[in-house]
Amino acid sequence: MLRVVLGLACALVLAVLAAHPAVRRVERRLGLTVLVSSGVPFLVLGVAFRLPQVGILTDEVVVDLRPALEFGLGWLGFVVGMQFDVREMDGLPDKTGALVFFETGVPLLAAAGACALALYALGSPWSPRDAMVLGACAAPAAPVAAVALARATGSSSASLVARVAVLDDVAGVAVLALVCALFRPTDELSAWKLPHVAWLFVTLGMGGVLGILTYVLVRSASGPAEEVAYLIGAVSLSAGMAGYLGISPLVACAIAGALLTNLPHERMDDLRATIFQLERPLYLIFLLVAGALWDPTAWQGWLLALVFVVARVGAKLVGAYAAVRAGPTDLPDAPTLALALSPQSPIAIATIVSFSAMYGRADQATALAWMTTAVIAGAVVTEIGVQAVGRLRGGMRFEEAAS
Amino acid sequence: MIRAAFLLALVVVLVAAARSFLPEETSLVGSGAALAFGFVLLAALQSGTLFAGLRMPRLTGYLVCGFVAGPSVTNLVTERMLVDLKLVNGVAIGLIALSAGGELSFRRVRARLGAIVATGGFALASGVLFLSLAFLAASPLLPFMADAGWTQRAAIALTMGVVFSALSPTVTLALLTETRAAGPISEMSLGIVVVGDLVIVVAFAAVNAVVSAAFGQADTAGMSALLFHVFGSIGAGVVVALLLLVYLKLVHLRVPLFVFGVCFLCAEAGTRLHLDPLLVCLTAGLFLENLTDIEGTKLVHEIQPAAMPTFAVFFAVAGAGLHWDVFKLVAPIAVGMAVVRGGALYAGGRLGMALARVAPAERRWLHFALYSQSGVAIGLAILLKERFGPSGWGDGASACILGGVMVNEMVGPLLFKTALVRSGEAGKGKPGVGAGTSADPAPAQAVAH
Numbered sequence: 001m002l003r004v005v006l007g008l009a010c011a012l013v014l015a016v017l018a019a020h021p022a023v024r025r026v027e028r029r030l031g032l033t034v035l036v037s038s039g040v041p042f043l044v045l046g047v048a049f050r051l052p053q054v055g056i057l058t059d060e061v062v063v064d065l066r067p068a069l070e071f072g073l074g075w076l077g078f079v080v081g082m083q084f085d086v087r088e089m090d091g092l093p094d095k096t097g098a099l100v101f102f103e104t105g106v107p108l109l110a111a112a113g114a115c116a117l118a119l120y121a122l123g124s125p126w127s128p129r130d131a132m133v134l135g136a137c138a139a140p141a142a143p144v145a146a147v148a149l150a151r152a153t154g155s156s157s158a159s160l161v162a163r164v165a166v167l168d169d170v171a172g173v174a175v176l177a178l179v180c181a182l183f184r185p186t187d188e189l190s191a192w193k194l195p196h197v198a199w200l201f202v203t204l205g206m207g208g209v210l211g212i213l214t215y216v217l218v219r220s221a222s223g224p225a226e227e228v229a230y231l232i233g234a235v236s237l238s239a240g241m242a243g244y245l246g247i248s249p250l251v252a253c254a255i256a257g258a259l260l261t262n263l264p265h266e267r268m269d270d271l272r273a274t275i276f277q278l279e280r281p282l283y284l285i286f287l288l289v290a291g292a293l294w295d296p297t298a299w300q301g302w303l304l305a306l307v308f309v310v311a312r313v314g315a316k317l318v319g320a321y322a323a324v325r326a327g328p329t330d331l332p333d334a335p336t337l338a339l340a341l342s343p344q345s346p347i348a349i350a351t352i353v354s355f356s357a358m359y360g361r362a363d364q365a366t367a368l369a370w371m372t373t374a375v376i377a378g379a380v381v382t383e384i385g386v387q388a389v390g391r392l393r394g395g396m397r398f399e400e401a402a403s
Numbered sequence: 404m405i406r407a408a409f410l411l412a413l414v415v416v417l418v419a420a421a422r423s424f425l426p427e428e429t430s431l432v433g434s435g436a437a438l439a440f441g442f443v444l445l446a447a448l449q450s451g452t453l454f455a456g457l458r459m460p461r462l463t464g465y466l467v468c469g470f471v472a473g474p475s476v477t478n479l480v481t482e483r484m485l486v487d488l489k490l491v492n493g494v495a496i497g498l499i500a501l502s503a504g505g506e507l508s509f510r511r512v513r514a515r516l517g518a519i520v521a522t523g524g525f526a527l528a529s530g531v532l533f534l535s536l537a538f539l540a541a542s543p544l545l546p547f548m549a550d551a552g553w554t555q556r557a558a559i560a561l562t563m564g565v566v567f568s569a570l571s572p573t574v575t576l577a578l579l580t581e582t583r584a585a586g587p588i589s590e591m592s593l594g595i596v597v598v599g600d601l602v603i604v605v606a607f608a609a610v611n612a613v614v615s616a617a618f619g620q621a622d623t624a625g626m627s628a629l630l631f632h633v634f635g636s637i638g639a640g641v642v643v644a645l646l647l648l649v650y651l652k653l654v655h656l657r658v659p660l661f662v663f664g665v666c667f668l669c670a671e672a673g674t675r676l677h678l679d680p681l682l683v684c685l686t687a688g689l690f691l692e693n694l695t696d697i698e699g700t701k702l703v704h705e706i707q708p709a710a711m712p713t714f715a716v717f718f719a720v721a722g723a724g725l726h727w728d729v730f731k732l733v734a735p736i737a738v739g740m741a742v743v744r745g746g747a748l749y750a751g752g753r754l755g756m757a758l759a760r761v762a763p764a765e766r767r768w769l770h771f772a773l774y775s776q777s778g779v780a781i782g783l784a785i786l787l788k789e790r791f792g793p794s795g796w797g798d799g800a801s802a803c804i805l806g807g808v809m810v811n812e813m814v815g816p817l818l819f820k821t822a823l824v825r826s827g828e829a830g831k832g833k834p835g836v837g838a839g840t841s842a843d844p845a846p847a848q849a850v851a852h
Contacts, residue, residue, distance in 0.1 A: 064671070066436070067432075067433050067487065070437040190424050190425060213413055220410070225710075226448075229444065230445070233445040235441070237438065237444075238441070239434070239441070240436070240437035241421040241441075243431055243435075243438070244422070244424055244425065244431060244438055245421060245424050249434075281657070357433070
């Protein structure tokens with residue numbers, strides 16, 4: 001028992017240290033995502049802690065941490081939603097739609113198709129639901145290098161790429177919303193019998209109401225402390241309600257966050273800062289739990305990861321060439337664009353974990369374990385590959401393209 | 404107030420709608436707890452605002468909100484959700500206890516230490532004595548004591564007297580924080596309840612030995628477990644204090660988050676190692692404030708943003724845990740014993756204050772800090788049930804005490820808030836700084852010297 005406490009204490013100290021600004025500075029300099037810079041150790045820790053020989057994240061502890069997982073998913077949902085500022089989107093150049101289609105839609109469709117075939121070939125029953133979710137995980141990109149460049153140099157092409165990445169996350173979450181509506185996880189238990197399309201309305205309506213509730217709450221706060229209290233309550237309520245209704249907390253909270261960020265509030269920047277400040281430690285703890293729920297032992301999962309990565313990165317490259325031709329004029333060259341948009345966003349792992357939490361029944365555990373391996377391993381492999389290629393090419397060439 | 408009422412209604416409607424989706428008996432592990440936590444936090448905060456508008460303590464609003472939403476009334480928060488919230492509650496207890504310990508500087512209250520010891524000592528002694536006698540006198544009427552011999556009845560009565568005399572650092576700190584009270588009554592009341600509850604916990608271990616002997620149980624294993632529970636918790640508190648000390652000295656980054664994590668660990672360790680998170684964190688706070696150069700008050704200031712949600716969740720969950728069906732069965736005896744307790748604490752407290760020559764103006768209001776009850780009494784009542792349920796009297800005694808706690812939990816905060824307001828100490832504290840700390844450093848130093 002002492003082992004459990006000490007193990008969790010170590011994880012806590014590591015999470016706090018990994019959230020240190022110095023770590024973030026190193027990440028920005030090297031152009032790494034949080035997953036590769038500090039997330040992988042947490043994933044590995046989660047897997048190791050779950051081993052019966054180690055026995056730190058036992059069934060009991062994992063059950064205790066489940067509310068934290070739901071809360072973490074809700075918080076990440078708010079992070080996604082709060083980046084979706086319509087006013088900023090209004091400033092996007094012409095033909096951005098084409099760029100989004102080629103850089104988000106094409107990888108989504110390619111990964112979904114290739115993974116569906118691979119899953120079928122590996123002996124899993126044909127499932128459009130699983131294919132759609134893998135597609136949703138393929139869409140979100142984390143253009144850390146572009147974000148860093150946009151911040152440092154004000155490069156317009158890097159800035160455009162960074163803003164497109166926000167739409168990538170939104171696309172991934174939208175597909176997950178569709179999955180939750182079309183393939184209901186708890187309908188056999190539920191007292192509500194609604195057609196699938198009605199679930200889309202329920203999802204949107206619930207997210208909207210929760211967004212308005214959060215807005216009224218934070219506006220009524222008498223100070224920052226009360227504001228944070230309301231925010232925590234609103235995220236938890238949203239995540240819990242979504243989970244109860246068989247909707248991903250990521251989706252409901254993203255809608256609520258998007259609504260919240262687009263409503264007028266004089267302290268909105270501070271609110272965003274609060275939400276983004278807690279994102280990292282929560283994400284690291286989230287990865288620890290995700291690691292505990294992940295079973296990487298099946299070889300099929302690694303094979304699926306290979307298919308996922310090849311389909312996704314290949315589609316990003318093809319999409320980049322098409323986007324450079326059909327998209328806005330101030331884009332970087334196609335290989336740079338593909339490289340910038342290849343690293344997976346943290347939202348991809350959150351998506352697959354949320355999906356596993358909702359649909360993880362015993363008869364579906366095998367395929368879910370493979371899919372989780374595909375997304376997690378895919379994210380790590382992609383980023384390592386992108387870093388290697390980027391360094392061989394001498395970095396991202398945003399400035400050259402911009403000039 | 405209208406906005407608070409509207410928000411409360413909206414939150415209730417949302418949760419009722421969500422709960423209607425699945426059958427009553429179905430519970431989702433993660434989502435249920437998240438939903439309950441979010442609901443309890445938001446609804447309690449709005450209820451607190453409504454009660455504050457009625458010039459009542461926010462804390463009473465939290466309790467009433469929890470009680471109405473809990474299994475006894477509307478069942479919006481089910482029994483299963485309450486079990487799932489146990490860990491959250493453990494974290495809240497840890498944060499409150501750490502704050503209470505961190506606020507209590509023996510250096511600052513040195514001049515009043517005599518008054519604290521005398522008031523608390525006489526009040527508790529009087530409480531234990533009169534309550535034990537009252538339980539003994541009522542024993543023929545109490546089904547769980549009626550069949551026992553007089554020696555055994557005396558032992559049971561003594562145990563119940565000790566448990567029912569417990570005070571409440573959580574309520575005291577919550578009200579001091581809420582009213583931003585500062586001054587001699589605030590300082591002394593916090594000192595009395597913190598030290599008093601430490602004494603009660605140790606006394607509980609001692610009377611357990613008496614009861615075991617009275618029932619002819621040579622329960623050495625049980626006794627050692629209890630001693631480990633008490634002294635192990637104190638030892639663990641020192642370790643936690645050292646951990647916090649190292650962190651604050653070397654890292655000092657995202658302190659609230661780190662403290663929150665430490666309290667989570669204490670709650671987890673409490674469940675698994677049979678330690679008491681309240682004692683662990685209370686010791687840690689006291690150690691940091693009094694034995695290191697880290698000022699506990701500063702630590703409390705850093706975690707101040709967490710205070711309001713912590714109190715709201717803790718007291719709302721406590722309210723939800725109040726069982727009306729149990730209370731109905733023991734209501735007459737619970738109310739009667741609450742009255743005896745109040746009278747005994749008042750008499751003992753007044754005697755102690757007179758002996759310690761507490762100023763008359765302070766004497767008039769200080770005893771109101773003694774009447775509230777919550778966490779420790781509930782925890783000890785549950786321990787009674789676990790340890791002596793098999794002996795045939797633990798369940799009844801526990802129900803009886805919990806019924807009395809329900810009365811004290813509702814009435815005590817109202818009285819103490821009134822006392823803080825009437826004594827003029829409410830509103831004198833520095834905004835954002837923990838309870839009992841004066842807005843102006845001079846009076847605090849004057850007290851110390």
